[in-house]
Structure formats: structure tokens, C-alpha cells
Amino acid sequence: MNQHAPKIRPVIRQLDEATANRIAAGEVVERPASAVKELVENALDAGATRIDIAIEDGGKGLIRVADNGCGMAPEDLPLAMARHATSKIDGSDLLAIRSFGFRGEALPSLGAVGRLTITSRAEGAEGAAISVAGGRIQPLRPAAANRGTVVELRDLFFATPARLKFLRGSRAETQAVAEITRRLAMAEPWVGFTLTADGREIFRADAEQGELFDAFQTRLSRVMGRDFTDNAIPIDAERDGLALTGFAALPTYSRGAAVAQHLYVNGRPVRDKLLTGALRAGYMDVLASGRHPAAVLYLNCDPQQVDVNVHPAKAEVRFRDPTAARGLVVSALRHALAGAGHRASSTVGTATLAAFRAEPAADTGPAHRTYQMDYRPAHPSGGAVRAALEAQAPMPQMEPGFHEPPSARIEPEPQAAPQDAPLGAARAQIHENYIIAQTEDGLVIVDQHAAHERLVYERLKAQAEASGIASQALLIPEIVELSDADAARILSVAGELAQLGLVIEPFGHGAVALRETPAMLTRLDAPALIRDILDDLADQGASDRLRGRIDAVLSSMACHGSVRSGRRMNAEEMNALLREMERTPKSGQCNHGRPTWVKLRLSDIERLFGRSG
Structure with a gap:
């Protein structure tokens, strides 16, 4: 039985304009940040080069948006408060929209749920103001104003108090307003923005210059x-x-x-x-x-x-x-x-420096200052950074009869290793895993296994792309039962899947036959993979799932085929690794997204020891 079936025949009624506006407001104005977005976009459509936003109580008490755009003439203000009235389009072509707004719903929706006042003046016209509260429009009145428009919205949702219960606290709503302001500012660098919350300026971006x-x-x-x-x-x-x-x-x-x-x-x-x-x-x-x-x-x-x-x-x-x-x-x-080649984030080096902290001794002068490692994570890639830092732990103090500690290997630099290369010239290998290279302005620490793993991975990917992904024919084709729609959807990308070694063909209504699979993917649950790909196609219109599986296998092969931690390398090998890193795409991070090297500037190192002027 249909639970929604009415007990008596319902009567169709025309909703009054105020109710229709409150319903529309539920779609357009979800929270104060939504109102700010609509008003700022109106200002941008008006050609403003300066937009000042002020809010109180997270926007629940007041939202004020002032701009220096083209403004509106007095006769335009009442029309601006009517639903589906807009200056943005003429209705002839809804696929040629070049403005932010075009529906003509924002202002009447705001006026239906709050107390709205618009003060505006166009070039060569008199200033005027109009107010609307809970959908009731007040008469137009003259007002002193500069060119542009000021919109004030007070007591948001006072006309629909149930909506107020769904708003978050003032701090959260303020953060949401700040976020939407920043998002709009990032797309309009030639427009100046300010945002003030409860009398305090929390965001400012002056208009930019240049190309x-x-x-x-x-x-x-x-x-x-x-x-x-x-x-x-x-x-x-x-x-x-x-x-x-x-x-x-x-x-x-x-x-x-x-x-x-x-x-x-x-x-x-x-x-x-x-x-x-x-x-x-x-x-x-x-x-x-x-x-x-x-x-x-x-x-x-x-x-x-x-x-x-x-x-x-x-x-x-x-x-x-x-x-x-x-x-x-x-x-x-x-x-x-x-x-980007071998580039890695500069914040990795900053995190390295942050991991050092000074511990003043009894004599706190720079000459008597000591440093110890602080292993608290300072960066998302903190694991690799900490590993690199462990390689720099203070060496045992050498007696006059110098001997090389077993954990460090010093090799003379060959002439073919230029110090002015991006990753410098190899000077030492420590803990049989970290290469220390000297650059013109500092030093570089390289994780030899992570770096070589990326190099081998990129080489394997290039070889696979050049020769194609080898496929393995199934002795007995596997039939995968699907709906007619899913079968048509997976077959629409059959050509792309075949390039990756997965060959499928139609097999009657709502089914496909799986004839070949990528040779490198052993123990492949092909029906599950096909259904996962279908989910991607339905959600995103495309799928990289099979490519990701193949790359994961290549990554695993690269891991096992790369220089292992604990292997000693001579100077020629270390410098050859550095040079190949400089030539290889994406070598700044390993296959798992961790940095392969960090750099410390000489000036920063000197500052650690109190040597900077």
C-alpha cells in the first residue's frame, strides 16, 4: 500500500509569492556563506573593483556587502526585488551565460527570509534605497550614496525560524564566510576584497597588478x-x-x-x-x-x-x-x-631544520650551544624526513688517531661530479642508505633506495608504454553477467581497456565475455575489477582503476629491483644516481609519495650554529 496516498482528493493551489520566495531561499541560501556568495557575485557582475564585506554573529545578525560597481537607477530597485527579474540575460539563450548570476532569485529569496535593504546609485543618477522584510516590500526612498551598491541583510532566517536551528555556531559560520570569500578572491585578482567579522578585519586582498x-x-x-x-x-x-x-x-x-x-x-x-x-x-x-x-x-x-x-x-x-x-x-x-623533474617541496627542508632545536647549556653563548633531534612530525612526509635526519645524528668523537666509523663511507669526489649541478656532488654515504651531496649553497641528503625506486619505476612505465601491456589469453573465457546498461557502459571503453591488456567482448544481453587479462596481474578477480570500473564510470565518467593496478605492479617490481638500503655505493655510483635523478620526471618523490631528498641551505646551517651575522 502506498503510504503517501491521500485519504481525500487533494486540491491544487497557487502558492503566494512570499511562500514561493521562502521555498526558493531554501535552495539558494543554505547558510550565511551562501548569501555572501550571491551578493559578492552580484557585485562582480556589476564590474566592481572593490568589494567590502562585513558580518556580525557569523552572518546571522548582519551581512553587509558594499561595492563600487555600476550601481542601479532608482526605477530598477523595485524590479530587483521581484522573482526572475535580472539584467544578466534576456532569456533567448540559456547556454550562453557569461555572468555569475542569471536566475533572478537571490535578492527576493534573501528578502523573504531576512530584513534586506539595498542602497544604490548609478553614474549620473540619484541615489535610492529599498527595503524588504519577510517578503514585504517597503516604498522606494531617496538616499545619499556613492556610485555602486550597498546590500545589508539583517536577522537572516527570522521569517523561517526553523532554519536557524540548522545553522552552526558563529565561529563555524564565520569560517564558512571566510572560505567562500577566499575562493571568490582567488578567481578575481584584479578586484580588492576585505572581510570584517564583528568589527575585526580577518581577510584582505588588495587588487593585484601585472600580467x-x-x-x-x-x-x-x-x-x-x-x-x-x-x-x-x-x-x-x-x-x-x-x-x-x-x-x-x-x-x-x-x-x-x-x-x-x-x-x-x-x-x-x-x-x-x-x-x-x-x-x-x-x-x-x-x-x-x-x-x-x-x-x-x-x-x-x-x-x-x-x-x-x-x-x-x-x-x-x-x-x-x-x-x-x-x-x-x-x-x-x-x-x-x-x-618538474627532481623538484621536491621546499617545506621538506624547512621541516628538517625545524626538527633541530637548541638546548642551552650552562654557558648559553653561541659557542656553547648544543642541538638535539626533535622527532615530532613537522610535515606530512615526516617519516622520510625523520629517516633522513637520523642519518645526520652526531658522529662519535674522533680520537687523534682518526678512523672511519663503520656507519659512514667517505669517497673522494671524482672530477666529473659538478658541485653546481642541482643535486650537487656526492661527498659521503652514511648508514649505507643516505647520500650526502654538496651543492654551491648547501647540502642535499638523498634516500638512495627511495630515489632509485622512482627511477626504476619510471623506466618500467616508459617501457610498458612503448611496447604495450602484455596480455594473457584465458583458456576458457569468463562470462560476467551485468545489466544491459552496465554492459553497454563497460563495452564503450573496451578499446581503452584492451590497450591495458584487458580484452572484453559482448556476450548476449546484459553480459560480457572476458577473453584476456594483463599478464602481470596474477590472481586477478576480473569480475570484481569490471564492477569497480563500472562504479567509476557511473560516478566520474571515466576510470583509472586498471591503470592503477598495473602501476602498482610496476611499482612493486621497481621496489624489488632498486638499490636496497644497506648497500654501499662508491662515489661514481652515487653521482650517477644524482645525475639520473636530475633527468628523470617525478624523481623528487618515491613511488609512495614521500620525498627522495631534502636540501639544507648553508645559511640555515650556519644559523643553527650561531654563525650568521
Whole structure:
């Protein structure tokens, strides 16, 4: 029995405008941060170069957004409070949207659930103000105003008190407002932003100057910090009418959660499964399990190629050609990471220095200062950093009759090892695992096993790509029963799977026949793999699961075929390893995403010993 069946025939009624606006507000305005987003986007659409935001009580008490945009004439203000009234589009083509807003729902929705006042003046016109509270519009009145618009929203959700129960505390709501402000600021470097919470300025980004990449890089430094831009690679790629720009951080600058991933489509911040999946795929074999890349990516295309009218909040998009969009992101990231060569995050060296702490002796002068290791993690890749630091533990004090300790091996530097090379010239091997190299301005510590593991892995991948993945024919084809839709979906990527050694063919309605599997994948549960790939296709439109399985096997082969910890190396071998690292893509991190080397500047080392001036 249908539990929703009415006991009497329902009557269809036309909802009044106030109720309709409150319902619309539930989709557009989820929390104070949603209101700030809508108002800031309106200011950007008005051509503002300065936007000042003020909130009180996390935005529940007050949200005030002031801009210096084009403003509105007095006769426009009442219309701005009407549903589906907008200056952004004329309704002739909903696939040619070039503005942030276009639905004409934000202002009337805000006025339906709060107390809203708009004061505005256009160039050459008189200033005016209009107020609306709980959906009731007050008469238009004259007001003194500079060119631009000031929107004040007080007592958010006073007209729908049940919504207030779902809001978080003032601190959490303030953080959400700050986050959306930063996200919008990262896409508009030529616009100045300020955010004040309860009278205290908590974010400021003045308008940037300069060319495109310079302006974006400076803005990102202000918003995400210098560490990000210092350890990020510029992205600039174009294909099939899609252009991708931005910055992607080195794998060794990874995060413990996806909090430093910011994606934009035609300047609009979005949270899109396809793009986040593509970002993850771009870093597929360079990140440790549980780590997440940091990146700010701007995807631009003709508005006809993307639908932003998927949801009233406009945070989701749908591409006309999702495969092209995903492919561009994945290939651009992999190419950029490969081009970074042996680079590793500068924060690894900073963490190394942070692991040293001074312990003043009785005489606290610099000459009597001692240092000891502090093994508290200072960086996500702390395990590898600590291992490298252990290699620097103070050596036993040498008696006048000098002898080499068993844990250190000093080799003379051959003439062919230039000190001005990026990774310097090998000077010693300690603990039969760490190579100490001297550079022009400091020293480099290399984990020989981790470094060689990456070199062998990249070599194996190149060989597999050149000769193809060998497949093993099954004596008896394995039949996998699927739904008709799933069978059609998996067969649509049969060509790509065949290139990876997995050969499938149609086998009647709702079934596929598995005829060959990758030879290197022994004990493969092929039906389970096919279903996992189908889940990826349904969720992201693409799957890298089989590629990931193959790369995992190659990584394991590389691990077993690389220089082991504990093996002594002579100077020629150590320098050969350093030179190959400088030539090999992604050699700054091992197959598990940990750094293969750290660098200490001579100036930092001298500062540890109190020698800096």
C-alpha cells in the first residue's frame, strides 16, 4: 500500500509569492556563506573593483556587502526585488551565460527570509534605497550614496525560524564566510576584497597588478600562503576549445584532506565530481595513500560547452564533452609534474631544520650551544624526513688517531661530479642508505633506495608504454553477467581497456565475455575489477582503476629491483644516481609519495650554529 496516498482528493493551489520566495531561499541560501556568495557575485557582475564585506554573529545578525560597481537607477530597485527579474540575460539563450548570476532569485529569496535593504546609485543618477522584510516590500526612498551598491541583510532566517536551528555556531559560520570569500578572491585578482567579522578585519586582498599569471600567483600567495606558490607548478594547456591554467603543487606538498583544491569553470568556483576525479587521476602514482593534492585550476571554455544551470546554487556544472574536459586536466597535470623533474617541496627542508632545536647549556653563548633531534612530525612526509635526519645524528668523537666509523663511507669526489649541478656532488654515504651531496649553497641528503625506486619505476612505465601491456589469453573465457546498461557502459571503453591488456567482448544481453587479462596481474578477480570500473564510470565518467593496478605492479617490481638500503655505493655510483635523478620526471618523490631528498641551505646551517651575522 502506498503510504503517501491521500485519504481525500487533494486540491491544487497557487502558492503566494512570499511562500514561493521562502521555498526558493531554501535552495539558494543554505547558510550565511551562501548569501555572501550571491551578493559578492552580484557585485562582480556589476564590474566592481572593490568589494567590502562585513558580518556580525557569523552572518546571522548582519551581512553587509558594499561595492563600487555600476550601481542601479532608482526605477530598477523595485524590479530587483521581484522573482526572475535580472539584467544578466534576456532569456533567448540559456547556454550562453557569461555572468555569475542569471536566475533572478537571490535578492527576493534573501528578502523573504531576512530584513534586506539595498542602497544604490548609478553614474549620473540619484541615489535610492529599498527595503524588504519577510517578503514585504517597503516604498522606494531617496538616499545619499556613492556610485555602486550597498546590500545589508539583517536577522537572516527570522521569517523561517526553523532554519536557524540548522545553522552552526558563529565561529563555524564565520569560517564558512571566510572560505567562500577566499575562493571568490582567488578567481578575481584584479578586484580588492576585505572581510570584517564583528568589527575585526580577518581577510584582505588588495587588487593585484601585472600580467595574467603574475597577478594570479600574487593573489594565491596572499590567500593560500607563499608555501603553496613556492611549491607549485604553473599549468597552461589547451585542447578542443578548452583552456586550463592555474597552479598545481608538487606531490611532496600534499595535504591530509582535500582542503587545498580549488576548481573554477569560466571564473565560477565549482565542486564537480568529474574535475576532482581528474585532479586525483593526475596525481595517481605520485601520492601516498591518504594524501591529497593541492591545486588551483581555472578551466575556461565557450559558455555553449558547459551548462551552469544544473542547480540554483550554481556550484555544479555539466560539460557537453566531459571526456575532453577530464582528459585535458589529467594530461596537463601529468605533463607538468613530469616537467618538474627532481623538484621536491621546499617545506621538506624547512621541516628538517625545524626538527633541530637548541638546548642551552650552562654557558648559553653561541659557542656553547648544543642541538638535539626533535622527532615530532613537522610535515606530512615526516617519516622520510625523520629517516633522513637520523642519518645526520652526531658522529662519535674522533680520537687523534682518526678512523672511519663503520656507519659512514667517505669517497673522494671524482672530477666529473659538478658541485653546481642541482643535486650537487656526492661527498659521503652514511648508514649505507643516505647520500650526502654538496651543492654551491648547501647540502642535499638523498634516500638512495627511495630515489632509485622512482627511477626504476619510471623506466618500467616508459617501457610498458612503448611496447604495450602484455596480455594473457584465458583458456576458457569468463562470462560476467551485468545489466544491459552496465554492459553497454563497460563495452564503450573496451578499446581503452584492451590497450591495458584487458580484452572484453559482448556476450548476449546484459553480459560480457572476458577473453584476456594483463599478464602481470596474477590472481586477478576480473569480475570484481569490471564492477569497480563500472562504479567509476557511473560516478566520474571515466576510470583509472586498471591503470592503477598495473602501476602498482610496476611499482612493486621497481621496489624489488632498486638499490636496497644497506648497500654501499662508491662515489661514481652515487653521482650517477644524482645525475639520473636530475633527468628523470617525478624523481623528487618515491613511488609512495614521500620525498627522495631534502636540501639544507648553508645559511640555515650556519644559523643553527650561531654563525650568521
